Amino acid sequence: MMDSSVAVSCSNCSVRRLCLPAGLSQADIDRLEQVTRRKKLVKAGETLYRAGDPFSNLYAIRSGSFKTVVIAADGDTQVTHFALPGELLGLDAYSDRVHPSYAEALEDSSVCLLPFTQLEILAHQVQALQQQIYTIFSEELRQENDILMLLGKRSADTRLAALLINISSRYSRRGYSHSKFILSMPRTDIANYLGLTAETVSRLFSRLQREKLIKVSGRAVEIVDLVGLSELAGTHCSYEESH
Amino acid sequence: MMDSSVAVSCSNCSVRRLCLPAGLSQADIDRLEQVTRRKKLVKAGETLYRAGDPFSNLYAIRSGSFKTVVIAADGDTQVTHFALPGELLGLDAYSDRVHPSYAEALEDSSVCLLPFTQLEILAHQVQALQQQIYTIFSEELRQENDILMLLGKRSADTRLAALLINISSRYSRRGYSHSKFILSMPRTDIANYLGLTAETVSRLFSRLQREKLIKVSGRAVEIVDLVGLSELAGTHCSYEESH
DNA sequence: CGTCGATTTGAACATAATCAAGGTTGGTGG
DNA sequence: CCACCAACCTTGATTATGTTCAAATCGACG
Known part of the structure; x- marks a missing residue:
């Protein structure tokens, strides 16, 4: 990961108001930045993570876009998400400690790495961050509802x-x-x-x-x-x- | 809510190993029980909550079953879940503080009321509970993926x-x-x-x-x-x- | 300019929806 | 106990919608 030394700062990130920092105080953002220092570039067509990869990070999209795809036992695939800047990838991996889907860049893209263990510890100290994580989980669920609605329509x-x-x-x-x-x-x-x-x-x-x-x-x-x-x-x- | 005085205990609940207490120590379960004292009976065809109701509780199903339904702007409905004992209802309401769907009992059912604010405070003190909540959120997301897969298949x-x-x-x-x-x-x-x-x-x-x-x-x-x-x-x- | 993948378009076909009767089942009251 | 009613479920015939297979066109890129 040769690009991991690139300095990243939430404070001047163009998508911060859509991302984890939304609603956090400057002091809290400063603390958040300590766990979000690394970023990664993913070229169009490359995968950010594959199904089965161990869960260690969440990924916040800074620029570009991704699709997430689940693979059924019979090899059939299903695109489950199109993810845009400011959105988080990888939340569904928490329970199994393994990514259930793979994420592929639809164009050259840039993401922040959020080591979940560290994020968890920080969330424990910063109430606003804890609530922000709940919110993102919950929004994700609601969005899935919308998609279900969509696919259910004939x-x-x-x-x-x-x-x-x-x-x-x-x-x-x-x-x-x-x-x-x-x-x-x-x-x-x-x-x-x-x-x-x-x-x-x-x-x-x-x-x-x-x-x-x-x-x-x-x-x-x-x-x-x-x-x-x-x-x-x-x-x-x-x-x-x-x- | 005339039935709210009914004593409920996680310790002797038949679905505890599928519910929030899963993986918690006895001491932690004891603390959890302090916020899960109330239960509610819902008859077949009655709703547990309606779309638009303010979010205050999560609901853990003790017995019976529910369907959750979202209503589109055009009045069209979509069943998004069938929920069985041990499963949690209401997680998707967190972000908006309002339930985006309604939950209707498919048969006479019994649920535990989990006041989310209190649960949140407790989770802050009990690390295992915090992780259990993340796990449930994440499992929910993964399950939604499965459903998407299902609907996507022709x-x-x-x-x-x-x-x-x-x-x-x-x-x-x-x-x-x-x-x-x-x-x-x-x-x-x-x-x-x-x-x-x-x-x-x-x-x-x-x-x-x-x-x-x-x-x-x-x-x-x-x-x-x-x-x-x-x-x-x-x-x-x-x-x-x-x- | 040529090539390959992506997209568009057409024609035949398959699948599930719609419309329309019947047939069950469980609960209620005579 | 039986008749009746109301939901719910099943089945058939027809139609609509989207798929499949096939071929032509477009567009980015070397």
């Missing part, structure tokens, strides 16, 4: 619409445009995530464009009719979850 | 097979037969959970019986060919997660 167009709304709101939360963004993942990953085939996803992009809800050009997406898309998705465009 | 028979295997292993963990059990939920709930219709689920039960993988009579299920069913489910029957 129609394919509803699923894609919901994913676009979801990604849009997450980009907007990062401070980027909520109407124009570049999807970092290929159609096959979107399809796998939504429980569809790549062909169907491609057709849906075409259809949504024909219906003047979005504009697509490869992985570049522009949401033209947010209200219409939200109605299709069934999740009346929720941008209020930002704060 | 074929309906695979989904039902996977659910049966999952429920079977959970019953076995409780000490009950893993080959014979009574499903406490109606077909419509199974269908909603699996992203199918009740008719399809009914046909699938018939088909799995015709193929000699199971025997069904209403809600009573017997798994005849566990290996065959596991192969269909794709999750090579995992009973090793018990300990």
Whole structure:
């Protein structure tokens, strides 16, 4: 890990308000920084961790994006998450001390390493951090609920619409445009995530464009009719979850 | 809450080894009991909490079973969980301080009330409890991954097979037969959970019986060919997660 | 400019949804 | 004890939706 000497500081991190430091006092952030000194660069297509790897760190995404994938006994795979900057990876490994999924960078990315044992000790001393960890766990659970909702809905167009709304709101939360963004993942990953085939996803992009809800050009997406898309998705465009 | 005076003790609870006390010393359990004194009875069809209710307690199921359901903006519902004895309900409410789903008893049930604020304070003092809470959060996340896997798989028979295997292993963990059990939920709930219709689920039960993988009579299920069913489910029957 | 992977599009097919009856089961009251 | 009712479950016929297989096109990159 030749890049581990790179100095990292939460204080001047561009995604700190979305990450663990959110809501912490400057003094607490100073203490947090003592366990988050190391970062790691992961190139597009490389894995951050593999299924079965021992659990030692959580990873906070500084830049780039990842997909997490679980592998069934029969070798079948399922994309379970698309993770964006400020989001945490690896929480689901705690109980087994082993990562149940693998995380692969969708583009060149940078992550902070959070040694969990040290984080645990610090959380014991800093009440606000403890609560922040609970919050992140809980938010993760709630987000999974949303995905379940999405996959439970039968129609394919509803699923894609919901994913676009979801990604849009997450980009907007990062401070980027909520109407124009570049999807970092290929159609096959979107399809796998939504429980569809790549062909169907491609057709849906075409259809949504024909219906003047979005504009697509490869992985570049522009949401033209947010209200219409939200109605299709069934999740009346929720941008209020930002704060 | 007229039943709140009923004395409850973790020490002699039949599901303690599946619940929060798992792995705690007797001394720690004694302390835990001080915050878990109250229990509540919920009749079949009644709700334990509703979506939007303020978060104040976690609920540990002592007996019976529940479904948790999220309601989309368009009124559409999605069953997200079937919860059995020893399992905890309400964890996903932490971040918003509000329950994002409702929990309804599938049969007459009994739960322990765990006031989260008190639990949090105690966890701060008892390291083992703190870790147990992390573990439960993390297990919950991992379980959600399994469900995603399940919904992502295209074929309906695979989904039902996977659910049966999952429920079977959970019953076995409780000490009950893993080959014979009574499903406490109606077909419509199974269908909603699996992203199918009740008719399809009914046909699938018939088909799995015709193929000699199971025997069904209403809600009573017997798994005849566990290996065959596991192969269909794709999750090579995992009973090793018990300990 | 050529190559390879990713994407789009088309046509035939499969799977599960929908619509529509029947058939069970358990609880209630005569 | 039996009749009745209301949920719940099963089964069949038809239809809709998404998959599969196949081929053409696009686009990044050497």
